[in-house]
Amino acid sequence: MTDNKQNSCGPAGSRASKDQCVLDAARQLFIEHGFGATSMDAIATTANVSKATLYAYYPGKQALFAATAQRECNRIMAQMELTEDLSELPLAEALERIARSFVQPVFSPDIVALLRMVISEVSRFPELGPIYYDSGPGLMHSHVADYMHRARERGLITTDDCKLAAAQFLGMLRSDRHLQRLLGKHVDTTSLEVTIAEAVKTFMARYAV
Amino acid sequence: MTDNKQNSCGPAGSRASKDQCVLDAARQLFIEHGFGATSMDAIATTANVSKATLYAYYPGKQALFAATAQRECNRIMAQMELTEDLSELPLAEALERIARSFVQPVFSPDIVALLRMVISEVSRFPELGPIYYDSGPGLMHSHVADYMHRARERGLITTDDCKLAAAQFLGMLRSDRHLQRLLGKHVDTTSLEVTIAEAVKTFMARYAV
């Protein structure tokens, strides 16, 4: 038997490498309790490894946190990819699709929790703010601004600042719901549909040709 | 001499009561370092009192934090008061004034720092989220929605959801600048003026009669 010893990691007994188990446990605990309230002991226990093993992989708590946050940022970046081509759709429908692919991750529990974590620790890790923004929200803004640019070239909208138009659109989608979400309030999906529809209307009232 | 003993409190030697000194020190440190990274020892030192005195005023760290956050929320509420009457102004000008009285506190360093703190500790103190929202951003939203209501009754705008119109307007003002601010990026005032002017334009394109 190769598993005479407990070599499975994490609460569910996954068979990933210990390194990944440690990162998964760290991710869960950092997101749930924050940097200060998460102990290396708790991470080791959750990952089913000893504390010394943690220090074999990472020189300290800060390095482990940085690695965790970095990996999570990359995950977000993967989620944010807008692969589908919206150029053929009519303006209103394209905006609705953009809105949904923006709202879905932005209001999802995991990403809200990560954002809380980054905001909490941005004073301790100042470099984390730009890393997170550029790999998540900033990327999304760029994608939307790119769409605005193409829509303008196709004569669908008129504006001399595509970035600002995108920022206004996404700002209306966040409205104050996103802030309330960060502050712990539950936001239901159906009310977000209203927010989306109305944001599209207002955007088109200003920019649609 | 009445000051044969060091009865001044805080770093600047103010003559407020010890209670206020403690709260001031706690405010500064909690905002700067967060709940977890702020020690009662540091608060006592900053307030120029002994640690035991802290516990004479507040039963523990959590109670001191709650009192600090509550007082800070009340401060914000006072700042948020929109005392001036905007009913006589033309729509665009009223919106600009509203926008400025919204943007100024929302992007100010103190309030951004407080918001960071509340978001950081909302998992530890779930009741803090609604308290902060209702006394700060929520109140602002209500005020703006009230203005929208009056503007509609005067025939300046047309909408069947004043709250949503207000949320869209304020959402465009936050845009992604507010998120970037939370993540540590500096936002200069002059670029916010552009944001304000454009938000007014878009709002009027949709809602102005």
Added chain:
DNA sequence: GTCTATAAAGGGATAGAC
């Protein structure tokens, strides 16, 4: 590489004198 056991430090909270 991985574990058990432990050192070293820091912080929340309290006892007792004044």
Added chain:
DNA sequence: GTCTATCCCTTTATAGAC
């Protein structure tokens, strides 16, 4: 009410066996 000194627990980090 306020201070000094201290208790006790948690946490980071490491030493040494396997």
